Amino acid sequence: MATKEEGKTVFDVEAANVLSKELRDAFASGKTRSYEWRISQLKSIVKMCDEHEEDIADALRQDLSKPLLESIVYELQSDCKWNLGWDFNTTRSEFTNEETSNSTLTMVKNSCTLAIKELKHWMMPEKAKTSLTTFPSSAEIVSEPLGAVLIISAWNYPFLLSMDPLVGAIAAGNAMVLKPSELAPASSSLLAKLIPKYLDCSSIKVVEGAVSESCALLEQKWDKIFYTGNGRVGRIVMAAAAKYLTPVVLELGGKSPVVVDSDIDIQVATRRIIVGKWGCNNGQACISPDYIITTKDCAEKLVDSLKKELEAFYGKNPLESKDLSRIVNSDHYARLTNLLDEDKVSGNIVYGGERNEANLRIAPTILLGVPQNSLIMKEEIFGPLLPILTVSKIEDSFDIINSGTKPLAAYLFTNNKKLKKQFLMSVSAGGVVINDTALHLAVHSLPFGGVGESGMGAYHGKFSFDTFTHKKAVVYRSFVGDASVRYPPYTRGKLRL
Ligand code: NAD
Numbered sequence: 118m119a120t121k122e123e124g125k126t127v128f129d130v131e132a133a134n135v136l137s138k139e140l141r142d143a144f145a146s147g148k149t150r151s152y153e154w155r156i157s158q159l160k161s162i163v164k165m166c167d168e169h170e171e172d173i174a175d176a177l178r179q180d181l182s183k184p185l186l187e188s189i190v191y192e193l194q195s196d197c198k199w200n201l202g203w204d205f206n207t208t209r210s211e212f213t214n215e216e217t218s219n220s221t222l223t224m225v226k227n228s229c230t231l232a233i234k235e236l237k238h239w240m241m242p243e244k245a246k247t248s249l250t251t252f253p254s255s256a257e258i259v260s261e262p263l264g265a266v267l268i269i270s271a272w273n274y275p276f277l278l279s280m281d282p283l284v285g286a287i288a289a290g291n292a293m294v295l296k297p298s299e300l301a302p303a304s305s306s307l308l309a310k311l312i313p314k315y316l317d318c319s320s321i322k323v324v325e326g327a328v329s330e331s332c333a334l335l336e337q338k339w340d341k342i343f344y345t346g347n348g349r350v351g352r353i354v355m356a357a358a359a360k361y362l363t364p365v366v367l368e369l370g371g372k373s374p375v376v377v378d379s380d381i382d383i384q385v386a387t388r389r390i391i392v393g394k395w396g397c398n399n400g401q402a403c404i405s406p407d408y409i410i411t412t413k414d415c416a417e418k419l420v421d422s423l424k425k426e427l428e429a430f431y432g433k434n435p436l437e438s439k440d441l442s443r444i445v446n447s448d449h450y451a452r453l454t455n456l457l458d459e460d461k462v463s464g465n466i467v468y469g470g471e472r473n474e475a476n477l478r479i480a481p482t483i484l485l486g487v488p489q490n491s492l493i494m495k496e497e498i499f500g501p502l503l504p505i506l507t508v509s510k511i512e513d514s515f516d517i518i519n520s521g522t523k524p525l526a527a528y529l530f531t532n533n534k535k536l537k538k539q540f541l542m543s544v545s546a547g548g549v550v551i552n553d554t555a556l557h558l559a560v561h562s563l564p565f566g567g568v569g570e571s572g573m574g575a576y577h578g579k580f581s582f583d584t585f586t587h588k589k590a591v592v593y594r595s596f597v598g599d600a601s602v603r604y605p606p607y608t609r610g611k612l613r614l
Contacts, residue, residue: 285581393554
Protein backbone atom coordinates (compact mmCIF):
# COMPACT_ATOMS: atom_id res chain seq x y z
CA MET A 118 0.00 0.00 0.00
CA ALA A 119 2.75 2.44 0.87
CA THR A 120 6.52 2.55 0.49
CA LYS A 121 9.12 3.00 3.25
CA GLU A 122 11.44 5.99 2.89
CA GLU A 123 14.10 6.65 5.57
CA GLY A 124 12.01 4.63 8.00
CA LYS A 125 8.88 6.65 7.20
CA THR A 126 5.87 5.16 5.44
CA VAL A 127 5.06 7.19 2.36
CA PHE A 128 1.78 7.10 0.51
CA ASP A 129 2.83 8.28 -2.94
CA VAL A 130 1.43 8.12 -6.49
CA GLU A 131 2.67 4.55 -6.88
CA ALA A 132 0.98 3.46 -3.65
CA ALA A 133 -2.19 5.26 -4.72
CA ASN A 134 -2.03 3.41 -8.03
CA VAL A 135 -1.77 0.04 -6.27
CA LEU A 136 -4.67 0.96 -4.00
CA SER A 137 -6.93 2.08 -6.84
CA LYS A 138 -6.18 -1.16 -8.71
CA GLU A 139 -7.12 -3.19 -5.62
CA LEU A 140 -10.40 -1.30 -5.41
CA ARG A 141 -11.09 -1.80 -9.13
CA ASP A 142 -10.43 -5.53 -8.74
CA ALA A 143 -12.73 -5.69 -5.73
CA PHE A 144 -15.47 -3.92 -7.66
CA ALA A 145 -14.91 -6.12 -10.72
CA SER A 146 -15.38 -9.20 -8.53
CA GLY A 147 -19.02 -8.09 -8.22
CA LYS A 148 -19.27 -8.50 -4.45
CA THR A 149 -20.02 -4.84 -3.67
CA ARG A 150 -23.00 -4.96 -6.03
CA SER A 151 -24.95 -7.51 -4.02
CA TYR A 152 -27.77 -6.41 -1.73
CA GLU A 153 -26.36 -8.62 1.05
CA TRP A 154 -22.90 -7.00 0.95
CA ARG A 155 -24.35 -3.51 1.10
CA ILE A 156 -26.65 -4.36 4.01
CA SER A 157 -23.91 -6.12 5.95
CA GLN A 158 -21.58 -3.09 5.62
CA LEU A 159 -24.33 -0.65 6.64
CA LYS A 160 -25.14 -2.78 9.68
CA SER A 161 -21.46 -2.89 10.60
CA ILE A 162 -21.33 0.91 10.58
CA VAL A 163 -24.24 1.00 13.04
CA LYS A 164 -22.36 -1.49 15.22
CA MET A 165 -19.17 0.56 14.97
CA CYS A 166 -21.04 3.72 16.07
CA ASP A 167 -22.66 1.87 18.98
CA GLU A 168 -19.47 0.30 20.22
CA HIS A 169 -17.28 3.40 19.84
CA GLU A 170 -19.55 6.32 20.65
CA GLU A 171 -17.29 7.43 23.48
CA ASP A 172 -14.11 7.08 21.41
CA ILE A 173 -15.66 9.20 18.67
CA ALA A 174 -16.77 11.90 21.14
CA ASP A 175 -13.28 11.82 22.64
CA ALA A 176 -11.59 12.26 19.23
CA LEU A 177 -13.87 15.23 18.50
CA ARG A 178 -12.95 16.73 21.85
CA GLN A 179 -9.25 16.31 21.08
CA ASP A 180 -9.52 17.80 17.60
CA LEU A 181 -11.83 20.72 18.33
CA SER A 182 -12.69 20.73 22.05
CA LYS A 183 -16.15 20.04 20.73
CA PRO A 184 -18.66 20.21 23.60
CA LEU A 185 -20.13 16.80 24.34
CA LEU A 186 -23.68 17.94 23.67
CA GLU A 187 -22.70 19.28 20.24
CA SER A 188 -20.91 16.03 19.38
CA ILE A 189 -23.99 14.11 20.46
CA VAL A 190 -26.46 16.23 18.54
CA TYR A 191 -24.55 16.88 15.33
CA GLU A 192 -22.14 13.99 14.89
CA LEU A 193 -23.44 11.25 17.12
CA GLN A 194 -27.15 11.12 17.78
CA SER A 195 -29.54 13.33 15.91
CA ASP A 196 -32.76 12.11 17.48
CA CYS A 197 -31.69 12.35 21.10
CA LYS A 198 -33.98 13.96 23.62
CA TRP A 199 -31.94 17.15 23.51
CA ASN A 200 -32.12 17.64 19.78
CA LEU A 201 -33.88 20.69 18.35
CA GLY A 202 -35.68 21.65 21.51
CA TRP A 203 -32.76 21.26 23.83
CA ASP A 204 -32.39 23.28 26.98
CA PHE A 205 -29.76 25.87 26.20
CA ASN A 206 -28.94 26.42 29.84
CA THR A 207 -27.88 22.84 30.39
CA THR A 208 -24.13 22.63 30.79
CA ARG A 209 -21.80 19.93 29.58
CA SER A 210 -21.18 18.70 33.08
CA GLU A 211 -24.86 17.75 33.33
CA PHE A 212 -24.43 15.07 30.67
CA THR A 213 -23.11 11.82 31.96
CA ASN A 214 -21.52 9.03 29.97
CA GLU A 215 -24.52 6.92 30.76
CA GLU A 216 -26.82 9.41 29.08
CA THR A 217 -24.49 9.49 26.10
CA SER A 218 -24.43 5.74 25.76
CA ASN A 219 -28.21 5.60 26.14
CA SER A 220 -28.42 7.30 22.78
CA THR A 221 -30.43 5.41 20.21
CA LEU A 222 -29.38 6.60 16.82
CA THR A 223 -26.63 8.80 15.40
CA MET A 224 -26.67 11.16 12.42
CA VAL A 225 -24.58 8.57 10.62
CA LYS A 226 -26.70 5.79 12.11
CA ASN A 227 -29.83 7.55 10.88
CA SER A 228 -28.40 7.51 7.36
CA CYS A 229 -27.58 3.79 7.72
CA THR A 230 -30.97 2.96 9.18
CA LEU A 231 -32.77 4.74 6.37
CA ALA A 232 -30.60 3.03 3.74
CA ILE A 233 -31.10 -0.40 5.36
CA LYS A 234 -34.87 0.16 5.38
CA GLU A 235 -35.15 1.54 1.86
CA LEU A 236 -32.31 -0.18 -0.01
CA LYS A 237 -34.39 -2.87 -1.73
CA HIS A 238 -36.74 -0.22 -3.01
CA TRP A 239 -33.91 2.13 -4.09
CA MET A 240 -32.13 -0.68 -5.98
CA MET A 241 -35.22 -1.77 -7.85
CA PRO A 242 -35.34 -0.86 -11.56
CA GLU A 243 -37.80 1.95 -12.19
CA LYS A 244 -40.36 1.38 -14.99
CA ALA A 245 -40.27 4.05 -17.70
CA LYS A 246 -42.85 4.92 -20.36
CA THR A 247 -42.07 4.08 -23.98
CA SER A 248 -43.29 5.80 -27.14
CA LEU A 249 -44.95 4.86 -30.40
CA THR A 250 -41.54 5.01 -32.10
CA THR A 251 -40.28 2.07 -30.08
CA PHE A 252 -43.56 0.06 -30.09
CA PRO A 253 -43.65 -2.73 -29.04
CA SER A 254 -41.14 -2.31 -26.20
CA SER A 255 -40.72 -1.71 -22.51
CA ALA A 256 -38.18 0.42 -20.67
CA GLU A 257 -36.67 0.86 -17.25
CA ILE A 258 -34.06 2.85 -15.38
CA VAL A 259 -31.49 0.60 -13.75
CA SER A 260 -29.51 1.92 -10.76
CA GLU A 261 -25.96 0.86 -11.44
CA PRO A 262 -23.02 1.35 -9.05
CA LEU A 263 -20.34 3.63 -10.50
CA GLY A 264 -17.24 1.58 -9.59
CA ALA A 265 -14.36 2.81 -7.44
CA VAL A 266 -14.94 6.18 -5.80
CA LEU A 267 -12.78 8.64 -3.86
CA ILE A 268 -14.11 10.54 -0.83
CA ILE A 269 -12.07 13.44 0.56
CA SER A 270 -13.45 14.98 3.74
CA ALA A 271 -12.91 18.11 5.85
CA TRP A 272 -11.93 18.70 9.49
CA ASN A 273 -14.87 20.58 10.94
CA TYR A 274 -17.28 17.62 11.32
CA PRO A 275 -14.61 14.99 10.78
CA PHE A 276 -16.72 11.95 11.63
CA LEU A 277 -19.98 12.95 9.97
CA LEU A 278 -18.40 14.35 6.79
CA SER A 279 -16.38 11.14 6.34
CA MET A 280 -19.03 8.57 7.22
CA ASP A 281 -22.13 10.09 5.63
CA PRO A 282 -20.78 10.03 2.04
CA LEU A 283 -19.36 6.56 2.77
CA VAL A 284 -22.87 5.34 3.64
CA GLY A 285 -24.15 6.59 0.27
CA ALA A 286 -21.26 4.98 -1.63
CA ILE A 287 -21.83 1.65 0.14
CA ALA A 288 -25.62 1.74 -0.36
CA ALA A 289 -25.04 2.33 -4.06
CA GLY A 290 -22.71 -0.72 -4.26
CA ASN A 291 -19.31 0.87 -4.92
CA ALA A 292 -15.75 0.20 -3.80
CA MET A 293 -14.22 3.26 -2.15
CA VAL A 294 -11.36 5.03 -0.46
CA LEU A 295 -11.78 7.68 2.22
CA LYS A 296 -9.18 10.40 2.83
CA PRO A 297 -10.08 12.15 6.12
CA SER A 298 -8.69 15.58 6.96
CA GLU A 299 -5.25 15.88 8.51
CA LEU A 300 -6.49 18.91 10.46
CA ALA A 301 -8.57 16.60 12.68
CA PRO A 302 -5.83 14.03 13.40
CA ALA A 303 -7.53 12.20 16.28
CA SER A 304 -10.70 11.60 14.24
CA SER A 305 -8.65 10.66 11.16
CA SER A 306 -6.63 8.11 13.08
CA LEU A 307 -9.74 6.67 14.77
CA LEU A 308 -11.45 6.25 11.38
CA ALA A 309 -8.31 4.58 10.00
CA LYS A 310 -8.38 2.17 12.94
CA LEU A 311 -12.11 1.40 13.07
CA ILE A 312 -13.09 1.20 9.40
CA PRO A 313 -10.83 -1.79 8.54
CA LYS A 314 -11.95 -3.49 11.75
CA TYR A 315 -15.67 -3.25 10.99
CA LEU A 316 -15.91 -3.00 7.19
CA ASP A 317 -14.76 -5.09 4.21
CA CYS A 318 -11.20 -3.81 3.87
CA SER A 319 -10.74 -5.16 0.34
CA SER A 320 -13.45 -2.78 -0.93
CA ILE A 321 -13.40 0.07 1.62
CA LYS A 322 -10.07 1.69 2.39
CA VAL A 323 -8.85 4.64 4.40
CA VAL A 324 -5.79 6.71 3.53
CA GLU A 325 -4.63 9.17 6.16
CA GLY A 326 -2.60 12.18 5.16
CA ALA A 327 -2.50 15.73 3.90
CA VAL A 328 -1.98 17.47 0.55
CA SER A 329 0.54 15.03 -0.96
CA GLU A 330 -1.56 11.95 -0.11
CA SER A 331 -4.65 13.70 -1.41
CA CYS A 332 -2.85 14.65 -4.65
CA ALA A 333 -1.52 11.09 -5.08
CA LEU A 334 -5.11 9.82 -4.88
CA LEU A 335 -6.35 12.56 -7.21
CA GLU A 336 -3.87 11.45 -9.89
CA GLN A 337 -5.69 8.11 -10.18
CA LYS A 338 -8.71 7.32 -12.32
CA TRP A 339 -11.91 7.23 -10.23
CA ASP A 340 -15.54 6.77 -11.15
CA LYS A 341 -16.57 9.62 -8.88
CA ILE A 342 -14.83 12.05 -6.55
CA PHE A 343 -16.78 13.35 -3.56
CA TYR A 344 -14.96 16.30 -2.00
CA THR A 345 -15.90 18.37 1.07
CA GLY A 346 -13.89 21.49 1.81
CA ASN A 347 -13.06 24.93 0.49
CA GLY A 348 -13.49 26.23 -3.06
CA ARG A 349 -9.77 26.73 -3.71
CA VAL A 350 -9.11 23.01 -3.26
CA GLY A 351 -12.44 22.28 -4.97
CA ARG A 352 -10.93 23.77 -8.12
CA ILE A 353 -7.83 21.54 -7.74
CA VAL A 354 -10.09 18.49 -7.35
CA MET A 355 -12.15 19.42 -10.41
CA ALA A 356 -9.04 20.02 -12.53
CA ALA A 357 -7.65 16.61 -11.52
CA ALA A 358 -11.01 14.96 -12.26
CA ALA A 359 -11.11 16.54 -15.74
CA LYS A 360 -8.14 14.40 -16.83
CA TYR A 361 -10.36 11.28 -16.79
CA LEU A 362 -13.71 13.09 -17.19
CA THR A 363 -14.54 11.89 -13.68
CA PRO A 364 -17.78 13.35 -12.28
CA VAL A 365 -17.39 15.27 -9.03
CA VAL A 366 -19.50 16.27 -6.08
CA LEU A 367 -18.11 19.39 -4.46
CA GLU A 368 -19.52 20.18 -1.03
CA LEU A 369 -18.11 23.67 -0.49
CA GLY A 370 -18.99 26.71 1.60
CA GLY A 371 -19.61 30.42 1.16
CA LYS A 372 -21.04 33.42 2.94
CA SER A 373 -24.43 32.31 4.26
CA PRO A 374 -26.59 35.37 5.03
CA VAL A 375 -29.31 35.84 7.64
CA VAL A 376 -31.93 38.44 6.83
CA VAL A 377 -33.78 39.71 9.90
CA ASP A 378 -37.05 41.54 9.40
CA SER A 379 -38.59 43.68 12.16
CA ASP A 380 -41.95 41.87 12.65
CA ILE A 381 -40.55 38.84 14.47
CA ASP A 382 -40.21 37.26 17.90
CA ILE A 383 -36.76 38.71 18.48
CA GLN A 384 -35.81 36.40 21.36
CA VAL A 385 -36.67 33.21 19.47
CA ALA A 386 -34.90 34.49 16.34
CA THR A 387 -31.81 35.45 18.35
CA ARG A 388 -31.57 32.06 20.05
CA ARG A 389 -31.89 30.30 16.69
CA ILE A 390 -29.21 32.48 15.13
CA ILE A 391 -26.89 31.82 18.08
CA VAL A 392 -27.31 28.07 17.93
CA GLY A 393 -26.68 28.05 14.16
CA LYS A 394 -23.59 30.22 14.54
CA TRP A 395 -21.78 29.57 17.82
CA GLY A 396 -23.61 26.35 18.68
CA CYS A 397 -22.26 24.78 15.47
CA ASN A 398 -18.56 24.35 16.17
CA ASN A 399 -18.20 28.00 17.20
CA GLY A 400 -18.99 29.17 13.67
CA GLN A 401 -16.70 26.64 11.99
CA ALA A 402 -19.54 25.03 10.05
CA CYS A 403 -20.34 25.32 6.35
CA ILE A 404 -23.96 26.40 6.97
CA SER A 405 -23.23 28.72 9.90
CA PRO A 406 -24.71 32.19 9.54
CA ASP A 407 -21.87 34.24 8.06
CA TYR A 408 -23.41 37.71 8.37
CA ILE A 409 -26.71 39.36 9.23
CA ILE A 410 -28.59 41.99 7.26
CA THR A 411 -31.28 43.94 9.04
CA THR A 412 -32.88 47.35 8.90
CA LYS A 413 -31.33 50.34 10.64
CA ASP A 414 -34.40 50.48 12.93
CA CYS A 415 -34.09 46.85 14.01
CA ALA A 416 -30.29 46.65 14.43
CA GLU A 417 -30.06 48.00 17.96
CA LYS A 418 -32.84 45.74 19.23
CA LEU A 419 -31.19 42.74 17.60
CA VAL A 420 -27.76 43.51 19.04
CA ASP A 421 -29.24 43.93 22.54
CA SER A 422 -31.03 40.61 22.27
CA LEU A 423 -27.92 38.82 20.93
CA LYS A 424 -25.84 40.20 23.83
CA LYS A 425 -28.43 39.11 26.39
CA GLU A 426 -28.86 35.58 25.03
CA LEU A 427 -25.13 35.06 24.40
CA GLU A 428 -24.42 35.93 28.00
CA ALA A 429 -27.18 33.59 29.17
CA PHE A 430 -25.74 30.73 27.09
CA TYR A 431 -21.99 31.20 27.47
CA GLY A 432 -21.65 33.33 30.60
CA LYS A 433 -19.81 36.57 31.25
CA ASN A 434 -16.49 35.07 30.18
CA PRO A 435 -17.14 33.02 27.04
CA LEU A 436 -13.43 32.25 26.63
CA GLU A 437 -13.87 29.98 29.64
CA SER A 438 -17.09 28.38 28.40
CA LYS A 439 -17.02 24.61 27.95
CA ASP A 440 -19.92 24.92 25.55
CA LEU A 441 -17.88 26.53 22.77
CA SER A 442 -15.42 24.75 20.48
CA ARG A 443 -11.95 26.17 20.05
CA ILE A 444 -10.51 27.35 16.73
CA VAL A 445 -9.08 24.33 14.93
CA ASN A 446 -5.44 25.50 14.61
CA SER A 447 -3.12 28.50 14.79
CA ASP A 448 -3.42 29.26 11.04
CA HIS A 449 -7.19 29.61 11.29
CA TYR A 450 -6.78 31.55 14.57
CA ALA A 451 -4.45 34.02 12.79
CA ARG A 452 -6.79 34.27 9.79
CA LEU A 453 -9.74 35.13 12.06
CA THR A 454 -7.95 37.61 14.31
CA ASN A 455 -6.60 39.27 11.17
CA LEU A 456 -10.19 39.80 9.99
CA LEU A 457 -11.03 41.39 13.37
CA ASP A 458 -7.97 43.60 13.42
CA GLU A 459 -8.48 45.12 9.99
CA ASP A 460 -8.65 48.91 10.36
CA LYS A 461 -11.97 49.10 8.51
CA VAL A 462 -13.80 47.00 11.11
CA SER A 463 -11.75 47.06 14.32
CA GLY A 464 -13.90 49.92 15.64
CA ASN A 465 -17.15 48.14 14.82
CA ILE A 466 -16.99 45.47 17.52
CA VAL A 467 -20.09 45.86 19.71
CA TYR A 468 -19.77 42.59 21.63
CA GLY A 469 -16.95 40.13 22.29
CA GLY A 470 -13.60 40.39 20.56
CA GLU A 471 -11.76 38.63 23.40
CA ARG A 472 -9.23 36.00 22.40
CA ASN A 473 -6.64 33.69 23.86
CA GLU A 474 -3.93 32.59 21.48
CA ALA A 475 -2.54 30.04 23.93
CA ASN A 476 -5.66 27.86 23.80
CA LEU A 477 -6.92 29.04 20.38
CA ARG A 478 -10.13 30.50 21.73
CA ILE A 479 -12.05 33.43 20.30
CA ALA A 480 -15.21 34.68 21.99
CA PRO A 481 -18.48 35.16 20.12
CA THR A 482 -18.02 38.54 18.48
CA ILE A 483 -20.56 40.89 16.90
CA LEU A 484 -19.63 43.74 14.59
CA LEU A 485 -22.19 46.36 13.66
CA GLY A 486 -22.31 48.58 10.57
CA VAL A 487 -19.53 46.77 8.76
CA PRO A 488 -18.64 48.21 5.34
CA GLN A 489 -19.32 45.89 2.43
CA ASN A 490 -15.79 46.34 1.08
CA SER A 491 -14.09 45.12 4.28
CA LEU A 492 -12.06 41.92 4.31
CA ILE A 493 -14.56 40.24 6.64
CA MET A 494 -17.28 40.68 3.99
CA LYS A 495 -15.10 39.35 1.17
CA GLU A 496 -14.37 35.85 2.36
CA GLU A 497 -16.24 33.10 4.22
CA ILE A 498 -15.62 33.80 7.94
CA PHE A 499 -15.82 30.21 9.22
CA GLY A 500 -15.45 31.23 12.85
CA PRO A 501 -17.14 33.04 15.76
CA LEU A 502 -17.30 36.53 14.19
CA LEU A 503 -20.68 37.86 13.11
CA PRO A 504 -20.91 41.13 11.17
CA ILE A 505 -24.25 42.93 10.94
CA LEU A 506 -24.99 45.08 7.91
CA THR A 507 -27.85 47.54 7.94
CA VAL A 508 -30.18 48.60 5.11
CA SER A 509 -32.95 51.18 4.85
CA LYS A 510 -35.57 48.67 3.80
CA ILE A 511 -35.33 44.90 4.18
CA GLU A 512 -35.78 44.18 0.45
CA ASP A 513 -32.42 45.93 -0.15
CA SER A 514 -30.79 42.89 1.45
CA PHE A 515 -31.42 40.86 -1.72
CA ASP A 516 -29.04 43.04 -3.77
CA ILE A 517 -26.32 42.70 -1.12
CA ILE A 518 -26.65 38.91 -1.12
CA ASN A 519 -26.76 38.72 -4.89
CA SER A 520 -23.68 40.91 -5.26
CA GLY A 521 -21.61 38.01 -3.85
CA THR A 522 -21.31 34.38 -4.91
CA LYS A 523 -24.25 32.04 -4.33
CA PRO A 524 -24.24 30.91 -0.68
CA LEU A 525 -24.56 27.35 0.64
CA ALA A 526 -27.42 28.45 2.90
CA ALA A 527 -29.63 31.51 3.25
CA TYR A 528 -31.85 32.31 6.23
CA LEU A 529 -34.77 34.68 6.62
CA PHE A 530 -36.58 35.66 9.82
CA THR A 531 -39.96 37.22 9.10
CA ASN A 532 -43.69 36.81 9.51
CA ASN A 533 -44.32 38.58 6.22
CA LYS A 534 -45.64 36.14 3.60
CA LYS A 535 -44.81 38.45 0.70
CA LEU A 536 -41.22 38.83 1.88
CA LYS A 537 -40.81 35.03 2.18
CA LYS A 538 -41.96 34.67 -1.45
CA GLN A 539 -39.70 37.49 -2.64
CA PHE A 540 -36.75 35.96 -0.79
CA LEU A 541 -37.25 32.55 -2.40
CA MET A 542 -37.60 34.16 -5.83
CA SER A 543 -34.65 36.55 -5.51
CA VAL A 544 -32.00 34.61 -3.58
CA SER A 545 -30.25 31.57 -5.01
CA ALA A 546 -28.67 29.32 -2.36
CA GLY A 547 -27.92 25.64 -1.78
CA GLY A 548 -30.68 25.57 0.86
CA VAL A 549 -33.01 28.00 2.60
CA VAL A 550 -34.52 27.97 6.08
CA ILE A 551 -37.25 30.42 7.03
CA ASN A 552 -37.33 31.45 10.71
CA ASP A 553 -34.48 29.19 11.81
CA THR A 554 -30.90 28.30 10.87
CA ALA A 555 -29.08 25.12 9.81
CA LEU A 556 -32.08 22.83 10.24
CA HIS A 557 -32.33 21.78 6.58
CA LEU A 558 -29.22 19.67 7.21
CA ALA A 559 -31.28 17.39 9.44
CA VAL A 560 -34.11 16.78 6.93
CA HIS A 561 -33.09 13.65 5.08
CA SER A 562 -35.77 14.00 2.45
CA LEU A 563 -34.05 17.20 1.27
CA PRO A 564 -30.94 17.26 -0.95
CA PHE A 565 -27.95 18.83 0.80
CA GLY A 566 -25.51 20.65 -1.46
CA GLY A 567 -24.49 23.97 -2.91
CA VAL A 568 -25.13 25.96 -6.06
CA GLY A 569 -22.66 28.02 -8.07
CA GLU A 570 -19.48 28.54 -6.05
CA SER A 571 -20.96 26.86 -2.96
CA GLY A 572 -20.74 23.52 -4.71
CA MET A 573 -22.26 21.02 -7.10
CA GLY A 574 -24.15 17.79 -6.53
CA ALA A 575 -26.00 16.86 -3.35
CA TYR A 576 -26.42 14.06 -0.85
CA HIS A 577 -28.31 12.86 2.28
CA GLY A 578 -30.99 10.18 2.38
CA LYS A 579 -31.91 8.82 -1.06
CA PHE A 580 -29.86 11.63 -2.66
CA SER A 581 -26.69 9.96 -1.28
CA PHE A 582 -27.64 6.71 -3.04
CA ASP A 583 -28.38 8.58 -6.27
CA THR A 584 -25.15 10.56 -6.11
CA PHE A 585 -23.08 7.35 -6.20
CA THR A 586 -25.29 5.64 -8.79
CA HIS A 587 -25.51 5.73 -12.57
CA LYS A 588 -29.09 5.74 -13.85
CA LYS A 589 -28.79 3.35 -16.79
CA ALA A 590 -31.49 3.67 -19.46
CA VAL A 591 -32.61 0.25 -20.72
CA VAL A 592 -35.06 -0.56 -23.54
CA TYR A 593 -36.39 -4.12 -23.99
CA ARG A 594 -37.62 -5.35 -27.37
CA SER A 595 -38.69 -8.75 -28.61
CA PHE A 596 -38.40 -10.08 -32.15
CA VAL A 597 -42.02 -9.46 -33.01
CA GLY A 598 -43.35 -6.24 -34.56
CA ASP A 599 -40.21 -5.58 -36.58
CA ALA A 600 -41.48 -2.53 -38.50
CA SER A 601 -39.56 -2.11 -41.72
CA VAL A 602 -40.08 1.66 -41.93
CA ARG A 603 -36.70 2.56 -40.38
CA TYR A 604 -34.74 0.22 -42.65
CA PRO A 605 -33.30 1.37 -45.99
CA PRO A 606 -34.05 1.84 -48.79
CA TYR A 607 -35.78 5.09 -47.71
CA THR A 608 -38.59 5.25 -50.25
CA ARG A 609 -41.17 8.07 -50.58
CA GLY A 610 -43.86 5.63 -49.47
CA LYS A 611 -42.10 5.16 -46.09
CA LEU A 612 -41.80 8.94 -45.58
CA ARG A 613 -45.57 9.35 -45.94
CA LEU A 614 -46.32 6.90 -43.17
P1 NAD B 1 -9.57 20.81 5.04
O1 NAD B 1 -8.40 21.71 5.25
O2 NAD B 1 -9.79 19.67 5.95
O3 NAD B 1 -9.47 20.30 3.54
C1 NAD B 1 -10.42 19.40 3.01
C2 NAD B 1 -9.68 18.22 2.41
O4 NAD B 1 -8.93 18.68 1.29
C3 NAD B 1 -8.71 17.57 3.37
O5 NAD B 1 -8.90 16.17 3.34
C4 NAD B 1 -7.35 17.99 2.85
O6 NAD B 1 -6.35 17.04 3.08
C5 NAD B 1 -7.61 18.17 1.37
N1 NAD B 1 -6.71 19.13 0.75
C6 NAD B 1 -6.27 20.30 1.29
N2 NAD B 1 -5.47 20.94 0.42
C7 NAD B 1 -5.40 20.17 -0.69
C8 NAD B 1 -4.73 20.30 -1.94
N3 NAD B 1 -3.95 21.36 -2.22
N4 NAD B 1 -4.88 19.33 -2.84
C9 NAD B 1 -5.65 18.24 -2.59
N5 NAD B 1 -6.32 18.06 -1.42
C10 NAD B 1 -6.19 19.02 -0.48
O7 NAD B 1 -10.92 21.62 5.07
P2 NAD B 1 -11.24 23.11 4.67
O8 NAD B 1 -11.14 23.26 3.21
O9 NAD B 1 -10.56 24.08 5.55
O10 NAD B 1 -12.79 23.07 5.09
C11 NAD B 1 -13.48 24.22 5.32
C12 NAD B 1 -14.28 24.57 4.08
O11 NAD B 1 -15.12 23.48 3.75
C13 NAD B 1 -15.20 25.74 4.30
O12 NAD B 1 -15.23 26.51 3.14
C14 NAD B 1 -16.55 25.08 4.55
O13 NAD B 1 -17.63 25.91 4.25
C15 NAD B 1 -16.46 23.90 3.65
N6 NAD B 1 -17.31 22.80 4.13
C16 NAD B 1 -18.37 22.45 3.37
C17 NAD B 1 -19.22 21.46 3.81
C18 NAD B 1 -20.42 21.06 3.01
O14 NAD B 1 -21.01 20.02 3.34
N7 NAD B 1 -20.81 21.79 1.99
C19 NAD B 1 -18.98 20.81 5.02
C20 NAD B 1 -17.86 21.20 5.76
C21 NAD B 1 -17.03 22.20 5.30
